[in-house]
Amino acid sequence: MRILRIPAGLAVGGLLLVTAPVHAETPPPDAPVIARDDHLFKTFGGHDGLVRITDDLFVFVLADRRINGFFEAKKIPHIKDMLVEQFCQILNGGCTYTGKDMATSHAKLGIHEGDFNALVEDLQKAMDKNHVPFAAQNRLLAALAPQHRAIVYKPNGSEEE
Amino acid sequence: MKSLITGAWLAAVMLLTPALAQAQSVPATGGKLLLTGGVSQVEGAAGGGLTPWAVIGGNDSEGQFGGNAYYTEISTTDYKITSRGVLFSVDNRVELTASRQSFDTQAVGAALGLGYGYTINQTTLGAKVRLTGDAVLDQDRWLPQISAGVQYKSNDKAGLVTALGARSGKGTDLYVSATKLFLAQGLLLNATVRRTKANQYGILGFGGIDDRYHTEFEASAAYLLSKRLAVGAEVRTKPDNLAVAHEGAAYDAFVAYAVCKHLSLTVAYVDLGNIVTRRQGGLYASLQAGF
Ligand code: HEM
Numbered sequence: 001m002r003i004l005r006i007p008a009g010l011a012v013g014g015l016l017l018v019t020a021p022v023h024a025e026t027p028p029p030d031a032p033v034i035a036r037d038d039h040l041f042k043t044f045g046g047h048d049g050l051v052r053i054t055d056d057l058f059v060f061v062l063a064d065r066r067i068n069g070f071f072e073a074k075k076i077p078h079i080k081d082m083l084v085e086q087f088c089q090i091l092n093g094g095c096t097y098t099g100k101d102m103a104t105s106h107a108k109l110g111i112h113e114g115d116f117n118a119l120v121e122d123l124q125k126a127m128d129k130n131h132v133p134f135a136a137q138n139r140l141l142a143a144l145a146p147q148h149r150a151i152v153y154k155p156n157g158s159e160e161e
Numbered sequence: 162m163k164s165l166i167t168g169a170w171l172a173a174v175m176l177l178t179p180a181l182a183q184a185q186s187v188p189a190t191g192g193k194l195l196l197t198g199g200v201s202q203v204e205g206a207a208g209g210g211l212t213p214w215a216v217i218g219g220n221d222s223e224g225q226f227g228g229n230a231y232y233t234e235i236s237t238t239d240y241k242i243t244s245r246g247v248l249f250s251v252d253n254r255v256e257l258t259a260s261r262q263s264f265d266t267q268a269v270g271a272a273l274g275l276g277y278g279y280t281i282n283q284t285t286l287g288a289k290v291r292l293t294g295d296a297v298l299d300q301d302r303w304l305p306q307i308s309a310g311v312q313y314k315s316n317d318k319a320g321l322v323t324a325l326g327a328r329s330g331k332g333t334d335l336y337v338s339a340t341k342l343f344l345a346q347g348l349l350l351n352a353t354v355r356r357t358k359a360n361q362y363g364i365l366g367f368g369g370i371d372d373r374y375h376t377e378f379e380a381s382a383a384y385l386l387s388k389r390l391a392v393g394a395e396v397r398t399k400p401d402n403l404a405v406a407h408e409g410a411a412y413d414a415f416v417a418y419a420v421c422k423h424l425s426l427t428v429a430y431v432d433l434g435n436i437v438t439r440r441q442g443g444l445y446a447s448l449q450a451g452f
Contacts, residue, residue, distance in 0.1 A: 032301075034345075113223035113253065113298075117194055124388060134387050135347060142344035146301040152223070 031090050034143045041093035043136045044127075050087050054080045056126035066118040070109060090143045102150035110153045120144075193220050193227075193253070195388050195419045197297045197342065200427045201231035201449050203362065204285045204312050205246035205260030208338070210413050210429050210445055211397045212379035214351045215308035215340035217291055218258075219250030220422060220451050226251040229451030237433055237443035241265040242364075246285070258287035264364045269438055281321070283363050287312040289338075296340045296349070305341035305350075312336075314363040326403050327366025332358045336379075347386075349393070353379040360403050361436055369402035389419040399434070409434030413445060425449045 035041065044050055058076055062068050071079070088095035099105065120141060127137045199216045202208035207218025210233075219227025228249045235242040246260025262283045270279030289310035296306035312334040316322055319330025336355040343350070356374040358367040377400065383393030394414045401408045415429035429445040 114221075114225055116298075117222055120194060134385075138347055138385070139345045142300040145298045145344065148295075148298045 031086060031143050031147060033092050034090055034139060035092040038092055038094070040136060040139060041088065041091040044087070044091060044132055044140075045130060047084070047088060047093060047095075049130060049132075050084045050091075050093075051080075053123075053126045053130050053132070054083045054087075056129050057083070057123055060122040060125050061119065064118060064122055067115050067122075070111070070115070087140065090140065102147050106151040106153075111151055113148065113152050116148050116152050193222055194297060195422065196385070196391055196417060196425070198451075200417055200425055200447060201229070201233065201244075201246065201248065203233065203235075203242075203244050203262065204287060204314070204334075205231075205244070205248065205258035206287050206289055206310060206312070207248065207250075207256060208353075209351065209381040209383065209393060209395045210415050210427060210431070210447065211395045211411055212351065212353050212381050213289065213310055213336060213338050214296075214353075214381065215291065215294075215306040215338040216296055217250050217253050217256045217289065217308070218248045218451075219256065221250055222253050224252060227452060229449050231447060231449040233445065233447035235431060235433075235443055235445045237431070237436070237441035239269050239438050239441060240267060240436065254291050256287075256289045258285070258289075260285045260287070262362065262364065264361075275321075281364050282317045283314055284317075285312050285314045285363070296342045297344070300342075300344050303341075305339040307337065307339050309337045310335070314359065314367075316363055316366055319366070322360075322366030325365060325405055326369045327360055328358075328368030328372045330366055332363055332367030334359060335374075347384055349381075349383040349385070349391070351379075351381040355379060357400065358402075360400065361408060362399075365403060365406075365408075365437075369400075370404055371402060375400035375402065383415075383417070391417045393417070406437045407435050415445070423451050425451075 045052065058080060061071065082099035085095050085099065086097045089097045124137060197216065198218050198220060199207040199209065199214045201218070202213050203211055206213035207216050208214040219229055221227030228247065230247045231245065233244040242262065242264050244260060244262045246258055248256055248258045250256040262285065264281045266275060266279045268277060271277040287310060289308050291306060291308045294304045294306040314332050314334070316330040322330055334355055334357040336353050338351060338353040340349065340351040355377045357377060358372065358374055360366055360369060377398045379395070379397040381393060381395040383391045385391050392415065394412070396410055396412050398410045399408055411431065411433045413429040413431040415427055417425060417427040419425045427447040431443055431445045433441040
């Protein structure tokens with residue numbers, strides 16, 4: 001019950017004035033490998049499965065008015081290849097990600113948290129379409145979610161979350 | 162007093178206006194993932210059915226604003242309890258809520274000489290602010306999302322509840338909630354500590370045998386079966402501070418279904434513990450519509 005250590009006497013007015021601690025943060029390492037063997041990778045249909053999922057992902061993304069404006073047509077084949085590599089590495093499918101780190105590739109885009117969640121939704125749809133079980137989807141999403149810190153734009157540079 | 166508190170609440174809204182203006186300058190895209198904003202707990206805050214969670218309600222993420230409205234009906238052994246309210250949230254940081262709880266005593270009212278269907282109403286104004294963490298996105302950290310909240314409650318039958326032994330018809334609850342989604346496991350856990358004087362959520366007034374704040378605990382666990390469907394259970398302890406009637410903890414087991422992004426339905430079996438007459442088991446149903 002760690003929560004017990006939080007001071008309970010937070011005054012009503014004070015609630016609205018609390019500011020989150022601000023400190024500079026080094027970019028997180030690239031997404032971790034989350035599976036011990038290639039079982040999870042097979043659940044996603046192996047390498048071919050990941051190619052189908054990213055193809056479908058971009059069908060959904062390009063139809064998604066919330067975020068399709070971010071993607072230049074000529075860059076999409078490369079982004080897809082890099083996503084397959086990254087997913088394959090995370091799922092222990094025997095690949096090595098060769099693209100740029102997440103902070104560098106997204107730094108200038110001004111992506112907001114809502115855009116990030118929109119992309120996650122489109123990815124969920126693509127995984128649903130390819131019959132990836134819900135629990136397996138969540139294992140991949142859990143590995144991707146922390147990357148929001150590198151991907152989502154922070155107006156003041158370095159606010160915590 | 163009431164106008165003073167309402168004034169303070171409006172002042173809070175004003176304080177938020179700069180954040181809101183900034184939010185409006187950002188296109189309202191995206192939003193939260195399904196069910197991760199919780200549903201509406203009985204006093205209007207985002208949470209489970211009984212307990213507030215650290216999540217901020219409304220379908221807004223950073224730089225956006227959102228809101229929802231809900232209606233809840235609980236039919237127990239002797240009573241019918243309804244709760245309805247609205248929630249406004251900004252920047253996935255702050256939520257403000259206004260709600261009304263009605264406690265229809267049905268036949269018990271007649272037995273007590275109050276009249277069949279005698280109803281006690283309570284208005285609750287709430288505010289919650291996210292202090293740190295992100296329950297959904299921070300999957301590589303142990304730190305939960307932590308929020309602090311306040312619920313100001315005003316009961317419209319102060320005369321009756323003070324006659325029953327309560328010290329006041331008005332009271333303020335303070336709480337801190339910690340919520341963590343273990344996404345890879347599909348498990349959401351919440352713990353809340355509340356400082357309160359309320360008897361039966363405030364329906365039976367505030368204070369009694371003593372007029373002190375009591376520290377109470379609330380916990381929820383929810384398991385995600387799919388994007389749209391979650392099942393879970395909750396417990397909420399309460400003060401036992403009225404000499405005339407024992408009060409115990411409340412429990413529920415719920416199923417929450419997101420019909421779509423803007424509509425969710427929650428049904429639960431609740432055991433609200435003893436309320437004046439006897440143990441109150443029953444059905445809980447809640448509908449929430451958001452934007
Ligand atoms: C977990 C979430 C995400 C992952 C894993 C991811 C992954 C990647 C990868 C691997 C690349 C290619 C890097 C390279 O060129 O070597 C990339 C590029 C890109 N991503 Fe993301 N991304 C994510 C979220 C987003 C979101 C939310 C958006 C916008 C809505 C976005 C927009 C872009 C764009 C526009 C590029 C091309 C950048 C350029 O080279 O000009 N990404 N992403």
